[in-house]
Amino acid sequence: MNHHLLLIIHLICASIWVGGHLLLVFGHLPKALKEKNQNIILDYERKYEPVGMTSLVLLVTTGIMMAYKYGVSIDYWFQFATPIEKVVSTKLLLLFLTVLFALSAQFRVLPKLKTDSSKLPEMTFHILSVTLIGVVMLILGSFVRFGGL
Incomplete structure (x- = not known):
């Protein structure tokens, strides 16, 4: 697939993912x-959730496809040897952290939150963390335009 088309899909999905979390945090x-x-x-x-999770799946897919187009295949993940590898590897680490927060929220916090408002502070921590991670990932992605970190 054309790199520019991948980038457009990636940016739209990033807008939905990060924008949705910012709307949640501030709205x-x-x-x-x-x-x-x-x-x-x-x-x-x-x-x-339906649009956010779809966006996240497309973000991961297009991100990996673009990483390969930049020569950062799975063999080079987490080596941090080149500037682009640093961006890709850092974003992957942040993605794993996002997944951990999502699993924690889904299986630990949300079931209790449905019947107990005292879980709001814990859910707030999850929401703020995932939002901050999303913003950091967006900023890291902008460094690819300049050759990486």
């Missing part, structure tokens, strides 16, 4: 915390 989370109403978060998650 819904403050109200949920103020009212101690976990349903604000749960309702947003329910609506956002």
